[in-house]
Amino acid sequence: MRRREFITLVGGAAACPMVARAQPAGMPLVGYLNASTPTTYGDDLRAFRAALKEDGHVEGENVAIDYRWGENEPDRLTVLAHELVRRRVSVLVAASAPASLAAAKATTTILVVFMVPEDPVKLGLVASLAKPGGNATGVNFFAAELAAKRLELLRMLVPLAKRVAVLINPAEPTIAAANLRDVEAAAASMGLQIRVFNASSVAEIDTAFAALASDRPDALFISSGPFFANRGVQLAHLATRHAMPAISATRRYPEFGGLMSYGASLSDAHRQAGAYAGRILKGAKPSDLPVVQGTKFELVINVSTARLLGLTLPPSLLAIADEVIE
């Protein structure tokens, strides 16, 4: 019951209408820096704004939010971060590791609320999760760590698979390495053969799928990371076209017609970040705010795609799926 209420709460907040983004004079300003494009972040931003509102900060009424998008070009992030710092934002919210690192480098005084899938201690953002120690805190949600689990889930749906293709983005080396390491270990334990394909751009994804088509693996493992997360539509389209059962880290993939996804909820992360931003606006000190670990993992399965691919959903998988898209 409580769990449902909790989710409903988040859902309700997400339903709030968008408001004007102009910043009237005297309002506190929240900077939002995202390495990606705005198109796929509607729900997440809704969750973010809802969390702010829970603390009484309503965008356009008593708070202004300045959104900056990296458009998947990492070089822009530093410039954008400095722009936000110059605007003297009260708090700088950064989604993804590159954005967070850019933000953290741009300022040592403005508090940065990050959302990173990697370990922020390893990234150098904080000293420890419980006591961040600097001007940055935020949310750490799991992505790369779930690679093995993701491979297992993929195999549960495609039990006969022997050869698995792994799509990674070498432009995100840490993520790629983490994924690859976990996947290789898991594949070895399960007796799977893997083959790695690289793609760092839209064109390369096409090229990679062309290569995949000739190789014909039994399933595809799509690495986590913002790049692939933002290319959900293209990936789903290509996978379906090549009748390739694939698993992604973000739920957008099954939503756009991909087979399945398993990973932390980005909306949940945004909700947490929004809550932190709200508290910082109210004057909370960074020492009061430990790094929150995202514990909400979603298994989303697109039943139509599965049926299309001729896959039968085992009851065990159904039992654990958080969402089944018909």
Place this chain on the structure above:
Amino acid sequence: MKRQQFIDTGGLIALGHDLYRLAAARVDKLINGARLGNLPTKFELIVNLKAAKAIGLSIVRIISRPSRRGDRMMDRPKFAASRIAELSGWRQISGPLFRKYVALFLAVVCVALLSNGLLEIWLSYQEHKTSLIRIQREQAAAAAKEIGQFIEGIKSQVGWTTQLPWSAATIDQRRFDGLRLLRQVPAITELAQLDSSGKEQLKVSRLAMDVVGSQKDESNEPKFIEAVAKKAYYGPVYFRRESEPYMTLALAGTRRDAGVSVAEVSLKLLWEVITGIKVGERGQAYAIDAEGRLIAHPDISLVLRNTDMTRLTQVKAARAAETGAQVEPVQDATDIRGRAVLTAYAPVAPLGWLVFVELPAEEAYAPLWAAIKRTSALLFAGLTLAFLAGVFLARRMVGPIQALRRGAARIGSGDLTQRISIKTGDELEALADQFNDMAGKLEESYADLEQKVEDRTHELSKALEQQTATSEVLRVISSSPGELDPVFQTMLENALRICEASFGNLFLHEASDSFRMVAMHGEPSSTYSEWWQREPVIALGDNPRNPLAQISASRGVIQLPDLKLEQAYKDGNPRMLALVESAGARTLLGVPMLKENELVGAIIIYRKEVRSFTDKQIALVTNFASQAVIAIENVRLLSELRARTDELAQSVGELRALGEVSQTVNSTLELETVLNSIVTKAVQLTSTDAGAIYAFDEASEEFQLRATYGMDDDLIAAIKDRHIRISDAGVGQAAQRKEPVQVPDLRLEPPNATLDVVLRAGFRALLIVPLLGAEGIVGALVVRRRQPGEFPKSTVDLLQTFSAQSVLAIQNARLFFELSEKGHQLEIASQHKSQFLANMSHELRTPLNAILGYTELILDDIYGETPAKMRSVLDRVQHNGKHLLGLINDVLDLSKIEAGQLTLSLNEYSIKGVVHNVFAAVESLATEKRLALKVDLPPDLPAAHGDERRLTQVLLNLVGNAIKFTDSGEVKIKAAAANGTYTLSVRDTGPGIDPSDQAKIFQEFQQADSSATKKKGGTGLGLAIAKRIIEMHGGRLWVESAIGQGATFSFTVPIHVEQQAEQT
């Protein structure tokens, strides 16, 4: 004035009438002859501004002219009274009584209300707190129960996985169950299943891959052992990545072979539970684990920071209580953010966790504060009501009293028409009525008093008028002593004025039974006045019916009411006719002036109308008559006194001059000074202009000028050059006749050289008195006057007295001169004698010592045996030689003393020793003469300081004399000490010394009886020397004796002689 004093010493208001000052003013007016007006009723109000300011009174409206010291306001009493009423009006209601009543009422109500209110507040505080704590405990218990249920829920879910024995289900089945559990229970992140032997058979996880049949041995882990033993195991809370709280939950199946399910539970989801617990508006619940770390809190970040809660007092106390210690539960504490909270806790039973419920104290006690505010408001309202009631009641009580006080104050301030109106129907009204009665009576008596004052004032003014007249007469008497006219005039004037008479006369009685008119006042008519001037004396013999005759006869007052009815008038007595017809007199009052029944005179006053004089008027005139007598007597006495005083003054002057002259004569032997003084005094006292004294030189038989007074240097020089001989006129003439000679006018004298000189100097008359001594003419005293004329006898007599003094002075001066010459010669001779004696004695002693020494040697047979005959001769030689030596020694001593050469050698000595030495020396002599020698010495004589040898010499001399002159009986030496003085006496039973000889024996070379001396021997120097020695010690030597009674020689010496006394 008392009022002014009161104000000066700080009083506020003084009010009073001004009767004293008014009385004084009225007397002033009376004296000035003014008529008396109405009784003024001015009152005085004095207000002290300083005092008023000090007690906060504003008196701006009352005083228009403020001054530093105070202020005065004169007005009618009513006005003043009304001002006072105004002044006290605004203070009346807050008087002490009023305040007392209000305060008392307030105090009573306050105590009741306050105690009740405070008690209520305290009780409701206690009650509220108790119920708050109770509610919180309940809430804490409920929260604990919810958390318990949350865990129990997970436990029961996990429990499903242990239903089947390990062999009963396939591994896939179990895996499916596991996955479903993860799906259903989000808090569980991992589930492991161990078989009955403790080997891990399955592990499903959200993060990692599922593991099947790892056979990992967990049998030694507590989670397995405890789960098997207790069916359930709750592991300690641990923090994954030091941030998120987790707990291991292990359950064993009911069947032995069911194995154990181990679930890792994320406690982060407790957040939902804890957030769901509503504690008041802003209160919150939180949970801690057995270690005291925070595991659930509405602020999840606190949990993620792995917060240690053990430092909170409530946590400390709760943990202590859970371990069984007797600890008072903490109710008021501060939470992790430092806010004051009301706290309660409950344990979560199987887990060892504690759930705290905390409500901000502010919120918890808000209802209580509201209740207190409400009660306070009610209390305040109650007090206000009580105050108003108190004021109302006090006003009801104090109002009439104030009215009474005001009324009494007005009555007291003189407004007697004031009536007090109080209609309370109680004792106060009765009191007011009594006040009104009193005021009425006061008013009546005041009116009486005013009338009496009026009458009395009138009487007083009359009396005063008479007294003023009397005193004026007395004043005139005293201001014009010796003059009677102004006295009589004033007397008549006053008598006429007061007796309302027209004119009057004052007569004096004269010897031949007649009266002389001496004063008249009123001037009735010129004929009448002229009559009296022509004939001021009335002989009574000629006018037997005259009123004066009647007075003379009766010695009493006569009043003739109508003169026209008198016999004298009817007889046609011319005086009476003139009196009545010319002067117009009709009524007559005659009063005798009596001095001890002797008629001195009479006062007669007349009225021109027929109207009798009153007794008081008669008394006044009688009084005047007595005063007139006194005045007359005074004048007589005064003139007598003046005559006597003049005589006395003259005598005193003469005596003083003589005294001064005598003093001069006695005080100085300077002849010049004496003579100058004599001539000065003589001139001054005889009121002449100059004077001179001549001394007669017997050798040249000429008079020489010795002293002058009032003569210029030229005249002195001229006269000094002149050789006035005894045959000359003037001085010579007087000397020859041996009586005073006076020259009344030098111009009438035959020409004489000396007199011409004097005449030229401006002198016209002179008086010469010869200075006659016992042996003839000594000189002459001359006084000169610039006015010609005879010198009165008194002057001559006086001058003769001066001449006697002059003679005395001249002779004294001569005698003194001779005497001092002789004294000087004698002194030198005496010194020579002493020197001679001292030298001679020394010269004599030397050969005598040789004679005695050799005689003794011969007697000692140094030069061979001395024959018996020769020995007796030599004995005589030696005896007489020794006597001679004694004589010489005595002479030497005496001469030394006289020459001032003898000095005492002062040392410590014992008087006892002195007496014993003397005793030893003379004992044999006494024994020879069969005399008893006795010594009387007190045992404790003090040690003395003096010349022991000389004192021994004195005592030896006295004792030796006593033995020498006593033929039978005894000689007794006695010593005594008293008052720092020794008294030694030597008493014998000898022949005694005649008193006439007693002084002589202490002189040199003198003895009492020559015949006895010859028989007894002696130089007659011993006593003289003894006396000198004693005197040099500052003591005294004397003798008491009578013929046939023996003699006692005594001397005293100071016990301590520190210095030799001056030789006289």
